[in-house]
Amino acid sequence: MAQSFNILIVGGGIIGSSIAMALAEQGATGIGVVDCDLSGKWGSSERNAGGVRATWGAAVNIDLSNASILFYQSVAEAVGFQQKGYLWLYDESAWPEAARRMDLQTRLGVTVVPLPQDAIPRRFPFLDRLGGVYKAIFSPNDGLINPNLLKSYYRSKAESSGVQWIDHQAVSSVTVKSDKVQSVELKRIETDEAVAQYLVDENLPDEAEKTTLKTGILVNAAGCWAPRLSALYGQTTPARPLRRQVAIIHGQDIDLSPYGMVVDTTGLYFHHEAGHILSGYAVPSEAPGYCFDDEGEGFFMTEVWPRLSARSSRFDRLKRTGGWAGLYAVSPDKSAIIGAVSGLDNVYEAHSFSGHGVMQSYAAGRGLAELILSGAYQTLDLSVLSGRRFETGHLVSEETDI
Ligand SMILES: Cc1cc2nc3c(=O)[nH]c(=O)nc-3n(C[C@H](O)[C@H](O)[C@H](O)COP(=O)(O)OP(=O)(O)OC[C@H]3O[C@@H](n4cnc5c(N)ncnc54)[C@H](O)[C@@H]3O)c2cc1C
Structure with missing residues (x-):
């Protein structure tokens, strides 16, 4: 029988980990996080510069960083925030x-x-x-933060609230029926070399062991691999x-x-x-x-x-x-894509942070969890970051991505 989750997050980087913690803190249960490599060897969350700043050009980016900085201050020692x-x-x-x-x-x-x-x-x-x-x-x-400590902090809080972590499994297909994701198929990846190969060219061995997970809600937190994942549920993501x-x-x-x-x-x-x-x-x-x-x-x-x-x-x-x-x-306007995926009833996304994912991870995770659980943003309105902006043309004007 296929394992079943209420909410399945694909991608256990700093963003997926923050969303998992926030969902659990806000009372959700039955949360799973799946990643082909939870160690994050190739993920952006282990390969960044650890900069944290609120000096952005768009109000939503300033707000996301400001709110996150307040949190980092409160746990400064645990996450190496200076x-x-x-x-x-x-x-x-x-x-x-x-x-x-x-x-x-x-x-x-x-x-x-x-x-x-x-x-x-x-x-x-x-x-x-x-x-x-x-x-x-x-x-x-x-200032500067230790991204590895921050991700570990989110994960340990999530884990202590019952979030399940699924490692060495790549989401290779997604089943959609009546505008709803029903389940995902996972293929097991064993070695570092196979993970690296998959993340570069999406190549998975035919003989890889397969598993199916049912889910009530799917969250795309697959970082720079988000466009590949969204293609599996029939959507185009304009990030690179x-x-x-x-x-x-x-x-x-x-x-x-x-x-x-x-x-x-x-x-x-x-x-x-x-x-x-x-x-x-x-x-x-x-x-x-x-x-x-x-x-x-x-x-x-x-x-x-x-x-x-x-x-x-x-x-x-x-x-x-x-x-x-x-x-x-x-993303085309150098700002994250966060929100409900249009055209599907139970898919959400938080990715394409354009170089600011570590510094904005706390407030981004908290916001997406609010949207998923209550249908609306409660603390910070992040609706301008919805992926729909690339269809309506209401872009967030951010010029730098350093
Ligand atoms: C050189 C560099 C410097 C940076 N400097 C800063 C900085 O100073 N400050 C800052 O805030 N940000 C910085 N960033 C950006 C920051 O690192 C990212 O915005 C952030 O790490 C994104 O986190 P994420 O969780 O979205 O992605 P990731 O950490 O990449 O996590 C995505 C995860 O999804 C998994 N995955 C993908 N597809 C699948 C699939 N189909 N099945 C299963 N798992 C899958 C991957 O294995 C990966 O672990 C920098 C980035 C780089 C590269």
């Missing part, structure tokens, strides 16, 4: 838009401090090369996977531990990471696709080091010690 701020450097052409966003952020309760160019080295003495920098904005309540690379660097002349995240005029970002420096850069020519190739030293020497050394003499002597590539799930 409010050491974000420093964002702007050139003259980018400043007017930054100033507009700053007005909105201030109105929505975010603390943002504009800094004229000459004030920057007084607060950040290591920034001794500020050519091309016009002004900066410092947001002291933003985009590789982002990160370098881990040793710099003997510099200690960034007193500071939070710094974002350069070029889009390069960096912060202290366990005695080293973590730095990332989005190469504008990157083509969408499920690619995990880390270009290593080549990426560091071409994209990272020149931008770092252009900002500080302390970055002249650096050594790359590691790095990785992970996938962003990017």
